[in-house]
Amino acid sequence: MSKNLTMIVRITCAVWMVFPAGTVQAHELFLQPQSYQLAVGGPLVAEVRVGEGFDGGRSIYNPDKFRRFELAAEDTLQPVPGRLGDLPSVNIETQSEGLHILIHESTDQKLRYTKFAKFEKFARHKDLTQAIAAHEERGLPKDDFTEAYSRYAKSLIAVGNGAGQDRAFGLETEIVALANPYTDDLWGEMAVQVFYRGEPRVDAQVEMFERMGKEVTITWHRTDENGHAYLPVQPGGEYMLDAVVIREPNAALAKDLGAVWETLWANLTFSVPDAP
Incomplete structure:
Protein backbone atom coordinates (compact mmCIF):
# COMPACT_ATOMS: atom_id res chain seq x y z
CA MET A 1 0.00 0.00 0.00
CA SER A 2 1.48 3.33 -1.04
CA LYS A 3 1.05 5.92 1.69
CA ASN A 4 0.76 8.71 -0.88
CA LEU A 5 -2.83 7.56 -1.37
CA THR A 6 -3.67 8.32 2.23
CA MET A 7 -3.79 12.01 3.18
CA ILE A 8 -4.10 14.81 0.67
CA VAL A 9 -4.69 17.85 2.86
CA ARG A 10 -5.35 18.47 6.54
CA ILE A 11 -7.25 21.32 8.16
CA THR A 12 -7.39 21.72 11.94
CA CYS A 13 -9.65 24.35 13.46
CA ALA A 14 -13.12 24.84 14.84
CA VAL A 15 -15.91 23.77 12.50
CA TRP A 16 -17.22 27.28 11.97
CA MET A 17 -13.76 28.34 10.84
CA VAL A 18 -13.41 25.46 8.39
CA PHE A 19 -16.75 25.94 6.67
CA PRO A 20 -18.53 29.25 7.33
CA ALA A 21 -22.31 29.05 7.15
CA GLY A 22 -23.69 28.72 3.64
CA THR A 23 -20.42 27.96 1.86
CA VAL A 24 -20.83 24.20 1.48
CA GLN A 25 -23.81 22.40 -0.01
CA ALA A 26 -22.81 18.94 1.28
CA HIS A 27 -25.03 17.60 4.06
CA GLU A 28 -24.21 14.23 5.58
CA LEU A 29 -26.69 11.90 7.24
CA PHE A 30 -24.89 10.16 10.08
CA LEU A 31 -25.63 7.99 13.09
CA GLN A 32 -24.43 9.36 16.42
CA PRO A 33 -24.63 7.07 19.46
CA GLN A 34 -24.98 8.63 22.87
CA SER A 35 -22.08 6.38 23.84
CA TYR A 36 -19.88 4.19 21.65
CA GLN A 37 -19.09 1.80 24.53
CA LEU A 38 -21.83 0.21 26.61
CA ALA A 39 -22.28 -2.41 29.29
CA VAL A 40 -24.36 -5.47 28.39
CA GLY A 41 -28.01 -4.76 29.18
CA GLY A 42 -27.52 -1.03 28.92
CA PRO A 43 -29.56 1.02 26.45
CA LEU A 44 -28.12 1.66 23.00
CA VAL A 45 -29.29 5.21 22.34
CA ALA A 46 -28.46 6.94 19.06
CA GLU A 47 -29.56 9.82 16.89
CA VAL A 48 -30.03 10.07 13.15
CA ARG A 49 -28.53 13.45 12.32
CA VAL A 50 -28.33 15.48 9.12
CA GLY A 51 -25.91 18.37 8.81
CA GLU A 52 -22.37 19.37 7.97
CA GLY A 53 -19.01 19.54 9.71
CA PHE A 54 -19.92 16.60 11.99
CA ASP A 55 -22.82 18.58 13.40
CA GLY A 56 -26.48 18.30 12.53
CA GLY A 57 -30.09 18.37 13.56
CA ARG A 58 -31.86 15.37 15.07
CA SER A 59 -34.24 13.39 12.89
CA ILE A 60 -37.29 11.59 14.25
CA TYR A 61 -37.96 7.91 13.72
CA ASN A 62 -39.94 7.97 10.49
CA PRO A 63 -40.40 4.77 8.42
CA ASP A 64 -41.31 6.89 5.38
CA LYS A 65 -37.72 8.19 5.36
CA PHE A 66 -35.82 4.90 5.39
CA ARG A 67 -35.71 1.64 3.45
CA ARG A 68 -33.60 -0.13 6.04
CA PHE A 69 -32.96 0.62 9.71
CA GLU A 70 -31.32 -2.35 11.40
CA LEU A 71 -29.02 -3.46 14.19
CA ALA A 72 -26.46 -6.21 13.59
CA ALA A 73 -25.20 -8.03 16.68
CA GLU A 74 -23.36 -11.35 16.68
CA ASP A 75 -25.01 -13.29 13.82
CA THR A 76 -28.36 -11.53 14.05
CA LEU A 77 -29.79 -8.67 12.01
CA GLN A 78 -32.99 -7.13 13.33
CA PRO A 79 -35.05 -4.03 12.54
CA VAL A 80 -34.59 -1.05 14.84
CA PRO A 81 -37.91 -0.78 16.69
CA GLY A 82 -39.67 2.52 17.04
CA ARG A 83 -42.78 4.60 16.60
CA LEU A 84 -43.29 7.54 14.31
CA GLY A 85 -41.90 10.65 15.98
CA ASP A 86 -39.57 8.92 18.44
CA LEU A 87 -36.60 11.02 19.58
CA PRO A 88 -34.00 9.73 19.92
CA SER A 89 -34.48 7.54 16.86
CA VAL A 90 -32.76 4.55 18.49
CA ASN A 91 -33.32 3.29 22.02
CA ILE A 92 -32.66 -0.44 22.34
CA GLU A 93 -31.85 -2.50 25.43
CA THR A 94 -28.79 -4.56 24.53
CA GLN A 95 -29.01 -8.32 25.05
CA ALA A 134 -20.77 15.37 -18.23
CA HIS A 135 -23.51 17.85 -17.30
CA GLU A 136 -22.72 19.95 -20.36
CA GLU A 137 -22.10 16.93 -22.59
CA ARG A 138 -25.58 15.64 -21.73
CA GLY A 139 -27.10 19.01 -22.62
CA LEU A 140 -28.61 19.46 -19.15
CA PRO A 141 -29.98 22.80 -17.96
CA LYS A 142 -27.69 24.90 -15.78
CA ASP A 143 -30.11 27.22 -14.04
CA ASP A 144 -32.76 24.89 -12.70
CA PHE A 145 -32.33 21.13 -12.27
CA THR A 146 -32.86 18.39 -9.69
CA GLU A 147 -30.60 15.85 -8.02
CA ALA A 148 -31.92 12.73 -6.28
CA TYR A 149 -29.97 11.42 -3.33
CA SER A 150 -29.95 8.55 -0.85
CA ARG A 151 -27.87 7.87 2.29
CA TYR A 152 -26.21 4.67 3.50
CA ALA A 153 -25.01 5.15 7.08
CA LYS A 154 -23.47 2.77 9.61
CA SER A 155 -22.15 3.12 13.15
CA LEU A 156 -19.91 0.84 15.21
CA ILE A 157 -20.75 0.43 18.90
CA ALA A 158 -18.99 -1.80 21.46
CA VAL A 159 -21.16 -3.64 23.98
CA GLY A 160 -19.32 -5.42 26.78
CA ASN A 161 -16.09 -6.77 25.33
CA GLY A 162 -16.93 -5.24 21.93
CA ALA A 163 -15.51 -8.23 20.08
CA GLY A 164 -16.46 -8.72 16.44
CA GLN A 165 -15.89 -7.43 12.95
CA ASP A 166 -17.69 -5.08 10.60
CA ARG A 167 -18.74 -6.50 7.23
CA ALA A 168 -20.59 -5.58 4.06
CA PHE A 169 -24.38 -5.61 4.43
CA GLY A 170 -25.34 -5.38 0.77
CA LEU A 171 -25.91 -1.63 0.67
CA GLU A 172 -25.70 0.04 -2.72
CA THR A 173 -22.62 1.81 -1.41
CA GLU A 174 -20.98 1.43 2.00
CA ILE A 175 -17.84 1.83 4.04
CA VAL A 176 -16.59 -1.28 5.86
CA ALA A 177 -14.16 -1.07 8.76
CA LEU A 178 -11.32 -3.56 8.32
CA ALA A 179 -10.34 -3.32 12.00
CA ASN A 180 -12.31 -3.18 15.23
CA PRO A 181 -11.45 0.16 16.88
CA TYR A 182 -12.56 -1.11 20.31
CA THR A 183 -10.49 -4.30 20.46
CA ASP A 184 -7.65 -4.05 17.90
CA ASP A 185 -4.36 -2.25 18.33
CA LEU A 186 -4.69 0.31 15.55
CA TRP A 187 -1.19 1.77 15.86
CA GLY A 188 -2.59 5.15 14.88
CA GLU A 189 -4.22 3.95 11.66
CA MET A 190 -7.70 2.72 10.79
CA ALA A 191 -8.17 0.70 7.59
CA VAL A 192 -11.51 0.78 5.76
CA GLN A 193 -12.81 -0.46 2.42
CA VAL A 194 -15.30 1.42 0.25
CA PHE A 195 -17.83 -0.48 -1.86
CA TYR A 196 -20.26 0.38 -4.64
CA ARG A 197 -22.65 -2.29 -5.87
CA GLY A 198 -20.63 -4.92 -4.04
CA GLU A 199 -17.34 -4.04 -5.70
CA PRO A 200 -14.42 -2.06 -4.20
CA ARG A 201 -14.29 1.59 -5.22
CA VAL A 202 -10.84 2.38 -6.61
CA ASP A 203 -9.31 5.87 -6.31
CA ALA A 204 -12.34 7.21 -4.44
CA GLN A 205 -12.25 10.14 -2.05
CA VAL A 206 -12.94 9.47 1.63
CA GLU A 207 -13.61 12.55 3.72
CA MET A 208 -12.85 12.07 7.42
CA PHE A 209 -14.12 14.19 10.30
CA GLU A 210 -12.29 13.79 13.61
CA ARG A 211 -13.80 15.25 16.77
CA MET A 212 -11.55 15.78 19.77
CA GLY A 213 -13.51 17.62 22.44
CA LYS A 214 -15.21 20.54 20.68
CA GLU A 215 -12.73 20.73 17.81
CA VAL A 216 -13.26 19.00 14.49
CA THR A 217 -10.45 18.22 12.06
CA ILE A 218 -11.28 17.38 8.44
CA THR A 219 -8.95 15.42 6.19
CA TRP A 220 -9.27 13.94 2.72
CA HIS A 221 -7.96 10.53 1.67
CA ARG A 222 -8.06 8.19 -1.34
CA THR A 223 -8.70 4.51 -1.76
CA ASP A 224 -6.11 2.27 -3.41
CA GLU A 225 -6.53 -0.41 -6.07
CA ASN A 226 -8.42 -2.60 -3.57
CA GLY A 227 -10.76 0.12 -2.38
CA HIS A 228 -8.78 0.42 0.88
CA ALA A 229 -8.09 3.69 2.66
CA TYR A 230 -5.75 4.04 5.64
CA LEU A 231 -6.83 6.78 7.99
CA PRO A 232 -4.86 8.43 10.82
CA VAL A 233 -6.72 8.06 14.12
CA GLN A 234 -5.87 8.64 17.77
CA PRO A 235 -7.22 7.58 21.17
CA GLY A 236 -10.12 9.65 22.40
CA GLY A 237 -11.28 10.61 18.92
CA GLU A 238 -14.77 10.32 17.44
CA TYR A 239 -14.82 9.78 13.68
CA MET A 240 -17.16 10.17 10.74
CA LEU A 241 -16.26 9.05 7.23
CA ASP A 242 -18.10 9.70 4.00
CA ALA A 243 -17.69 8.74 0.35
CA VAL A 244 -20.09 9.89 -2.38
CA VAL A 245 -21.04 8.31 -5.72
CA ILE A 246 -22.69 10.28 -8.52
CA ARG A 247 -24.48 8.66 -11.46
CA GLU A 248 -27.25 9.18 -13.96
CA PRO A 249 -30.60 8.22 -12.40
CA ASN A 250 -32.62 5.33 -13.75
CA ALA A 251 -35.76 6.06 -15.76
CA ALA A 252 -38.11 5.57 -12.82
CA LEU A 253 -36.21 7.93 -10.55
CA ALA A 254 -35.87 10.51 -13.31
CA LYS A 255 -39.63 10.38 -13.89
CA ASP A 256 -40.75 10.31 -10.25
CA LEU A 257 -38.41 13.01 -8.92
CA GLY A 258 -37.49 14.82 -12.12
CA ALA A 259 -33.83 14.15 -11.34
CA VAL A 260 -31.00 14.49 -13.85
CA TRP A 261 -28.35 13.33 -11.35
CA GLU A 262 -28.34 10.85 -8.47
CA THR A 263 -25.90 10.84 -5.54
CA LEU A 264 -25.37 8.02 -3.07
CA TRP A 265 -23.68 8.80 0.25
CA ALA A 266 -21.82 6.16 2.28
CA ASN A 267 -21.15 7.13 5.91
CA LEU A 268 -19.51 5.43 8.89
CA THR A 269 -19.13 6.61 12.50
CA PHE A 270 -17.05 5.11 15.30
CA SER A 271 -14.76 6.15 18.14
CA VAL A 272 -11.31 5.12 19.28
CA PRO A 273 -11.13 4.53 23.06
CA ASP A 274 -8.76 6.48 25.24
CA ALA A 275 -5.48 4.71 25.93
CA PRO A 276 -5.66 2.67 29.17
Whole structure:
Protein backbone atom coordinates (compact mmCIF):
# COMPACT_ATOMS: atom_id res chain seq x y z
CA MET A 1 0.00 0.00 0.00
CA SER A 2 1.48 3.33 -1.04
CA LYS A 3 1.05 5.92 1.69
CA ASN A 4 0.76 8.71 -0.88
CA LEU A 5 -2.83 7.56 -1.37
CA THR A 6 -3.67 8.32 2.23
CA MET A 7 -3.79 12.01 3.18
CA ILE A 8 -4.10 14.81 0.67
CA VAL A 9 -4.69 17.85 2.86
CA ARG A 10 -5.35 18.47 6.54
CA ILE A 11 -7.25 21.32 8.16
CA THR A 12 -7.39 21.72 11.94
CA CYS A 13 -9.65 24.35 13.46
CA ALA A 14 -13.12 24.84 14.84
CA VAL A 15 -15.91 23.77 12.50
CA TRP A 16 -17.22 27.28 11.97
CA MET A 17 -13.76 28.34 10.84
CA VAL A 18 -13.41 25.46 8.39
CA PHE A 19 -16.75 25.94 6.67
CA PRO A 20 -18.53 29.25 7.33
CA ALA A 21 -22.31 29.05 7.15
CA GLY A 22 -23.69 28.72 3.64
CA THR A 23 -20.42 27.96 1.86
CA VAL A 24 -20.83 24.20 1.48
CA GLN A 25 -23.81 22.40 -0.01
CA ALA A 26 -22.81 18.94 1.28
CA HIS A 27 -25.03 17.60 4.06
CA GLU A 28 -24.21 14.23 5.58
CA LEU A 29 -26.69 11.90 7.24
CA PHE A 30 -24.89 10.16 10.08
CA LEU A 31 -25.63 7.99 13.09
CA GLN A 32 -24.43 9.36 16.42
CA PRO A 33 -24.63 7.07 19.46
CA GLN A 34 -24.98 8.63 22.87
CA SER A 35 -22.08 6.38 23.84
CA TYR A 36 -19.88 4.19 21.65
CA GLN A 37 -19.09 1.80 24.53
CA LEU A 38 -21.83 0.21 26.61
CA ALA A 39 -22.28 -2.41 29.29
CA VAL A 40 -24.36 -5.47 28.39
CA GLY A 41 -28.01 -4.76 29.18
CA GLY A 42 -27.52 -1.03 28.92
CA PRO A 43 -29.56 1.02 26.45
CA LEU A 44 -28.12 1.66 23.00
CA VAL A 45 -29.29 5.21 22.34
CA ALA A 46 -28.46 6.94 19.06
CA GLU A 47 -29.56 9.82 16.89
CA VAL A 48 -30.03 10.07 13.15
CA ARG A 49 -28.53 13.45 12.32
CA VAL A 50 -28.33 15.48 9.12
CA GLY A 51 -25.91 18.37 8.81
CA GLU A 52 -22.37 19.37 7.97
CA GLY A 53 -19.01 19.54 9.71
CA PHE A 54 -19.92 16.60 11.99
CA ASP A 55 -22.82 18.58 13.40
CA GLY A 56 -26.48 18.30 12.53
CA GLY A 57 -30.09 18.37 13.56
CA ARG A 58 -31.86 15.37 15.07
CA SER A 59 -34.24 13.39 12.89
CA ILE A 60 -37.29 11.59 14.25
CA TYR A 61 -37.96 7.91 13.72
CA ASN A 62 -39.94 7.97 10.49
CA PRO A 63 -40.40 4.77 8.42
CA ASP A 64 -41.31 6.89 5.38
CA LYS A 65 -37.72 8.19 5.36
CA PHE A 66 -35.82 4.90 5.39
CA ARG A 67 -35.71 1.64 3.45
CA ARG A 68 -33.60 -0.13 6.04
CA PHE A 69 -32.96 0.62 9.71
CA GLU A 70 -31.32 -2.35 11.40
CA LEU A 71 -29.02 -3.46 14.19
CA ALA A 72 -26.46 -6.21 13.59
CA ALA A 73 -25.20 -8.03 16.68
CA GLU A 74 -23.36 -11.35 16.68
CA ASP A 75 -25.01 -13.29 13.82
CA THR A 76 -28.36 -11.53 14.05
CA LEU A 77 -29.79 -8.67 12.01
CA GLN A 78 -32.99 -7.13 13.33
CA PRO A 79 -35.05 -4.03 12.54
CA VAL A 80 -34.59 -1.05 14.84
CA PRO A 81 -37.91 -0.78 16.69
CA GLY A 82 -39.67 2.52 17.04
CA ARG A 83 -42.78 4.60 16.60
CA LEU A 84 -43.29 7.54 14.31
CA GLY A 85 -41.90 10.65 15.98
CA ASP A 86 -39.57 8.92 18.44
CA LEU A 87 -36.60 11.02 19.58
CA PRO A 88 -34.00 9.73 19.92
CA SER A 89 -34.48 7.54 16.86
CA VAL A 90 -32.76 4.55 18.49
CA ASN A 91 -33.32 3.29 22.02
CA ILE A 92 -32.66 -0.44 22.34
CA GLU A 93 -31.85 -2.50 25.43
CA THR A 94 -28.79 -4.56 24.53
CA GLN A 95 -29.01 -8.32 25.05
CA SER A 96 -25.53 -9.56 24.18
CA GLU A 97 -21.97 -8.34 24.14
CA GLY A 98 -19.77 -7.76 21.16
CA LEU A 99 -19.61 -5.32 18.27
CA HIS A 100 -23.02 -3.86 17.40
CA ILE A 101 -23.53 -2.18 14.03
CA LEU A 102 -26.35 0.23 13.29
CA ILE A 103 -27.38 0.39 9.62
CA HIS A 104 -29.58 3.06 8.05
CA GLU A 105 -30.56 3.33 4.38
CA SER A 106 -32.69 6.33 3.50
CA THR A 107 -35.39 6.60 0.88
CA ASP A 108 -34.75 8.72 -2.20
CA GLN A 109 -34.97 12.47 -1.66
CA LYS A 110 -34.47 15.36 -4.05
CA LEU A 111 -32.55 18.61 -4.12
CA ARG A 112 -33.15 21.48 -6.55
CA TYR A 113 -30.22 23.49 -7.90
CA THR A 114 -31.16 26.95 -9.13
CA LYS A 115 -27.58 27.80 -10.11
CA PHE A 116 -24.99 25.55 -11.73
CA ALA A 117 -22.24 27.15 -9.60
CA LYS A 118 -23.64 25.47 -6.48
CA PHE A 119 -23.62 22.07 -8.16
CA GLU A 120 -20.09 22.68 -9.40
CA LYS A 121 -18.89 23.62 -5.89
CA PHE A 122 -20.46 20.47 -4.45
CA ALA A 123 -18.95 18.28 -7.18
CA ARG A 124 -15.47 19.68 -6.57
CA HIS A 125 -15.82 19.31 -2.80
CA LYS A 126 -16.76 15.63 -3.07
CA ASP A 127 -14.29 14.91 -5.91
CA LEU A 128 -17.06 14.27 -8.45
CA THR A 129 -15.60 16.60 -11.07
CA GLN A 130 -16.40 14.21 -13.93
CA ALA A 131 -20.02 15.26 -13.49
CA ILE A 132 -19.21 18.89 -14.31
CA ALA A 133 -18.14 18.10 -17.87
CA ALA A 134 -20.77 15.37 -18.23
CA HIS A 135 -23.51 17.85 -17.30
CA GLU A 136 -22.72 19.95 -20.36
CA GLU A 137 -22.10 16.93 -22.59
CA ARG A 138 -25.58 15.64 -21.73
CA GLY A 139 -27.10 19.01 -22.62
CA LEU A 140 -28.61 19.46 -19.15
CA PRO A 141 -29.98 22.80 -17.96
CA LYS A 142 -27.69 24.90 -15.78
CA ASP A 143 -30.11 27.22 -14.04
CA ASP A 144 -32.76 24.89 -12.70
CA PHE A 145 -32.33 21.13 -12.27
CA THR A 146 -32.86 18.39 -9.69
CA GLU A 147 -30.60 15.85 -8.02
CA ALA A 148 -31.92 12.73 -6.28
CA TYR A 149 -29.97 11.42 -3.33
CA SER A 150 -29.95 8.55 -0.85
CA ARG A 151 -27.87 7.87 2.29
CA TYR A 152 -26.21 4.67 3.50
CA ALA A 153 -25.01 5.15 7.08
CA LYS A 154 -23.47 2.77 9.61
CA SER A 155 -22.15 3.12 13.15
CA LEU A 156 -19.91 0.84 15.21
CA ILE A 157 -20.75 0.43 18.90
CA ALA A 158 -18.99 -1.80 21.46
CA VAL A 159 -21.16 -3.64 23.98
CA GLY A 160 -19.32 -5.42 26.78
CA ASN A 161 -16.09 -6.77 25.33
CA GLY A 162 -16.93 -5.24 21.93
CA ALA A 163 -15.51 -8.23 20.08
CA GLY A 164 -16.46 -8.72 16.44
CA GLN A 165 -15.89 -7.43 12.95
CA ASP A 166 -17.69 -5.08 10.60
CA ARG A 167 -18.74 -6.50 7.23
CA ALA A 168 -20.59 -5.58 4.06
CA PHE A 169 -24.38 -5.61 4.43
CA GLY A 170 -25.34 -5.38 0.77
CA LEU A 171 -25.91 -1.63 0.67
CA GLU A 172 -25.70 0.04 -2.72
CA THR A 173 -22.62 1.81 -1.41
CA GLU A 174 -20.98 1.43 2.00
CA ILE A 175 -17.84 1.83 4.04
CA VAL A 176 -16.59 -1.28 5.86
CA ALA A 177 -14.16 -1.07 8.76
CA LEU A 178 -11.32 -3.56 8.32
CA ALA A 179 -10.34 -3.32 12.00
CA ASN A 180 -12.31 -3.18 15.23
CA PRO A 181 -11.45 0.16 16.88
CA TYR A 182 -12.56 -1.11 20.31
CA THR A 183 -10.49 -4.30 20.46
CA ASP A 184 -7.65 -4.05 17.90
CA ASP A 185 -4.36 -2.25 18.33
CA LEU A 186 -4.69 0.31 15.55
CA TRP A 187 -1.19 1.77 15.86
CA GLY A 188 -2.59 5.15 14.88
CA GLU A 189 -4.22 3.95 11.66
CA MET A 190 -7.70 2.72 10.79
CA ALA A 191 -8.17 0.70 7.59
CA VAL A 192 -11.51 0.78 5.76
CA GLN A 193 -12.81 -0.46 2.42
CA VAL A 194 -15.30 1.42 0.25
CA PHE A 195 -17.83 -0.48 -1.86
CA TYR A 196 -20.26 0.38 -4.64
CA ARG A 197 -22.65 -2.29 -5.87
CA GLY A 198 -20.63 -4.92 -4.04
CA GLU A 199 -17.34 -4.04 -5.70
CA PRO A 200 -14.42 -2.06 -4.20
CA ARG A 201 -14.29 1.59 -5.22
CA VAL A 202 -10.84 2.38 -6.61
CA ASP A 203 -9.31 5.87 -6.31
CA ALA A 204 -12.34 7.21 -4.44
CA GLN A 205 -12.25 10.14 -2.05
CA VAL A 206 -12.94 9.47 1.63
CA GLU A 207 -13.61 12.55 3.72
CA MET A 208 -12.85 12.07 7.42
CA PHE A 209 -14.12 14.19 10.30
CA GLU A 210 -12.29 13.79 13.61
CA ARG A 211 -13.80 15.25 16.77
CA MET A 212 -11.55 15.78 19.77
CA GLY A 213 -13.51 17.62 22.44
CA LYS A 214 -15.21 20.54 20.68
CA GLU A 215 -12.73 20.73 17.81
CA VAL A 216 -13.26 19.00 14.49
CA THR A 217 -10.45 18.22 12.06
CA ILE A 218 -11.28 17.38 8.44
CA THR A 219 -8.95 15.42 6.19
CA TRP A 220 -9.27 13.94 2.72
CA HIS A 221 -7.96 10.53 1.67
CA ARG A 222 -8.06 8.19 -1.34
CA THR A 223 -8.70 4.51 -1.76
CA ASP A 224 -6.11 2.27 -3.41
CA GLU A 225 -6.53 -0.41 -6.07
CA ASN A 226 -8.42 -2.60 -3.57
CA GLY A 227 -10.76 0.12 -2.38
CA HIS A 228 -8.78 0.42 0.88
CA ALA A 229 -8.09 3.69 2.66
CA TYR A 230 -5.75 4.04 5.64
CA LEU A 231 -6.83 6.78 7.99
CA PRO A 232 -4.86 8.43 10.82
CA VAL A 233 -6.72 8.06 14.12
CA GLN A 234 -5.87 8.64 17.77
CA PRO A 235 -7.22 7.58 21.17
CA GLY A 236 -10.12 9.65 22.40
CA GLY A 237 -11.28 10.61 18.92
CA GLU A 238 -14.77 10.32 17.44
CA TYR A 239 -14.82 9.78 13.68
CA MET A 240 -17.16 10.17 10.74
CA LEU A 241 -16.26 9.05 7.23
CA ASP A 242 -18.10 9.70 4.00
CA ALA A 243 -17.69 8.74 0.35
CA VAL A 244 -20.09 9.89 -2.38
CA VAL A 245 -21.04 8.31 -5.72
CA ILE A 246 -22.69 10.28 -8.52
CA ARG A 247 -24.48 8.66 -11.46
CA GLU A 248 -27.25 9.18 -13.96
CA PRO A 249 -30.60 8.22 -12.40
CA ASN A 250 -32.62 5.33 -13.75
CA ALA A 251 -35.76 6.06 -15.76
CA ALA A 252 -38.11 5.57 -12.82
CA LEU A 253 -36.21 7.93 -10.55
CA ALA A 254 -35.87 10.51 -13.31
CA LYS A 255 -39.63 10.38 -13.89
CA ASP A 256 -40.75 10.31 -10.25
CA LEU A 257 -38.41 13.01 -8.92
CA GLY A 258 -37.49 14.82 -12.12
CA ALA A 259 -33.83 14.15 -11.34
CA VAL A 260 -31.00 14.49 -13.85
CA TRP A 261 -28.35 13.33 -11.35
CA GLU A 262 -28.34 10.85 -8.47
CA THR A 263 -25.90 10.84 -5.54
CA LEU A 264 -25.37 8.02 -3.07
CA TRP A 265 -23.68 8.80 0.25
CA ALA A 266 -21.82 6.16 2.28
CA ASN A 267 -21.15 7.13 5.91
CA LEU A 268 -19.51 5.43 8.89
CA THR A 269 -19.13 6.61 12.50
CA PHE A 270 -17.05 5.11 15.30
CA SER A 271 -14.76 6.15 18.14
CA VAL A 272 -11.31 5.12 19.28
CA PRO A 273 -11.13 4.53 23.06
CA ASP A 274 -8.76 6.48 25.24
CA ALA A 275 -5.48 4.71 25.93
CA PRO A 276 -5.66 2.67 29.17
